[in-house]
Amino acid sequence: MECFRYAATKDPDARGKAKKAFGFLKLLQEVTGTDGFFARTIVPANWTQVDDGNRTFTPRELADELVKEPRFKPVEVRWRKSTDGKWLWKGDTSSDELCGHMMGYYVYYELVADETEKAVIGKHVSRIVDYLIANNFTLKDLDGKHTRWGVWSPNRLNHDPTGHPTGIRIQWSCSRFLNWPITLRANPFTSNSIDGSLTTKAISTIWPR
Secondary structure, three states: HHHEEEEEOOOOOHHHHHHHHHHHHHHHHHOOOOOOOOHHHHEEOOOOOOOOOHHHHHHHHHHHHHHHOOOOOOOOOOOEEOOOEEEEEOOOOOOOHHHHHHHHHHHHHHHHHHHHHHHHHOOOHHHHHHHHHHOOOOOOOOOOEEEEEEOHHHHHHHHHOOOOEEEEHHHHEEEHHOOOOOOOOHHHOOOOOOOOOOHHHHHHHHOOO
């Protein structure tokens, strides 16, 4: 909202708050120490109580969860400490969060950022999308597997019946992410299938590195 306030008023206070929000989104990726994965959230490392904390699943608990939801992913380590020791960050990041990040980057880029900041945003977005491409259009967590909802792979969405039990939701989420703000060779809204023809060259036409 501060991006829109700045665009309308040019109030330095709005710009400062928008810049702070962008910095936090950027930190969510950097805190993971990965090539492109980003955290759901972070809290100070000295916090002893967090929501949805680390846990283990007994075979019975796992079986019960899989009966309720075949797509269930047993994530036992959701919270990890950053390498600098300052933060605890939460993994198993979802598709909705990726959409939110992309919207935030786009709005800040278009309405607030100066040329120097635009270059930073371009490199940052390319880092995340390159990570998705390198992992077959999935958001790979630190366990080496994609997160529960971080799947945009054409093979999974179009051909794997176990990959999209809630296919309408996931397909729509995939379409809105891939089709905006990144240019595709094919428009995923014109068909029930997605061909995955996304390249880093296409991304650079929107956000130059």
